[in-house]
Amino acid sequence: MVLSPQLARKRFGNEVRRQRDLAGITQTQLGRRANLSQAFIGAIERGEKAPKRDKVVLVDAALNTKESLLSLWDSLFSPNGLSAYYRDIAVLEREASEIREYRLCALPGLLQTEEYARAFIRVGRPAASSEQVEEAVRARIGRQSVLDAEKSHTIYALVLDEAVLRHVVGDPEIMARQLERLLAVARQPNVSVQVIPYGTRNHPGLDGSFLLITVPERGQVVYTETRASGTPVEDSATTNDYARVFGDLRGAALPGEASQDYIRKIMEEYAR
Template sequence: MVKTKNPAYRSFGQAVRRWREAAGMTQIELAKAAQTSQSQVSSIETGEKGTSADHIRRIDNALTAGGALVRRWDELDDHSRGLASWFLDVVTVERESSEIRVYQPLSIPGLLQTQKYARAITQHGHPELTRSQLDERVSARADRQAILDDPDGPMVRVVLEEHVLRRPVGSYEIMREQLVRLTDVSRSSRLSLQVVPMTTAQHPGSDGAFHIFTVPGKAPMAYTETRRHGNADEDPEAVEDYMAVFAELRGVALPPHASRDLMYKIQQEFSHE
């Protein structure tokens, strides 16, 4: 199961709390001094989420830690930055998988996003993020895509909705670049990309997005997430159910070559906008 707290964040959070208590400050006082929120301080201290380097510098200054917290933050695994702590275990599973199945009805999956698309959709969904936080999230998402270039990486099967391809996230230019990216990666022998047409009447994917991970030597895992939480399910019956839904989705989707033709067609339409 996906853990709700990552050990690296939890350990870092404990260090922040020790410095705060040594300074005789409450979470509210620290939040005010560091120009952040009490909920943010609490989340950092409990290891429920990471933060940005800018936040850490301000907290370090507020606690007169002399750079100790900044150095400790810098020592964290680069792959941990920009990712919610509940997602970190999923990224590990992603790297260990031999096959990944993805159904995404609302956006381009993170593994296939261009940096401009990732920035636009993240900024729209989280307008409260600072520039450094946004940079870290986009960078973390790009780092995940290394598995697509790894010759020993997983087979990735993706099913998307046509309306996702037609929504001009950020701008028509950003979306056109994203469609070029999708068209290119869809030619990979280790990536299957299929699109469900908007005219599909009987749709098996009404319950929302999900991933299915197949890891050698381990039980398959189904994964779903909300805006703030992730849920992994290794129950054989649940995983079998998701696999059946994914098979049905592939059945109503266009074949890979027809999906690529549709993506190219939409790309050309955007070129005239």
């Protein structure tokens, strides 16, 4: 059930107070542990303030709740299954004329199968309930309509590090089916997928994944994220720099057909 903002803040504040009481510490002590002010902790507990997710990460760690506070925050303030910091990006994905994405460690949500997404989310959110996991899976799969070959006019260019294909999410069978899905999407006329193999010299993308979205009448938006938060940037100097890096990544990667052959080879290894 989706609560009103006021009730959501109140419920979250009550749980923070309960966890703090269980820990046997004061608001001031919690603030010191989380590097936050006592006034900020008090405002949360009274339901006056809804903290941003990165602050919840700090409180969760300070109280050693094993991400139960984080899971509660996600369910209360991201009831559609999307992290609060990703909602605006999901809107931009639907409006985009072009999406360029580079992934260093895991497949992007736009291409994940349900079972890959479920395994990935479960590992990343061990304290989440089954309902919360399934809600997040539905939200992730729901975003994929932006790449529908019959309905979408969005151009999607993806560059993957080989590590994305080698990290086993779930089990080898899940990976084989996931790479089969990746190959199917790669054959769409509006999609290109390239792989940067292990051993590539002077790899231009070792500092992390990013998403570069082009929206008509708005321009480019670059998006990067951490476990706790996401950052969209529209500054032209920054977006142009990321566009340059993406060009370098495409140059370092195998061409499209060779990349598909490479993905197929790894898929067959999983299927043995």
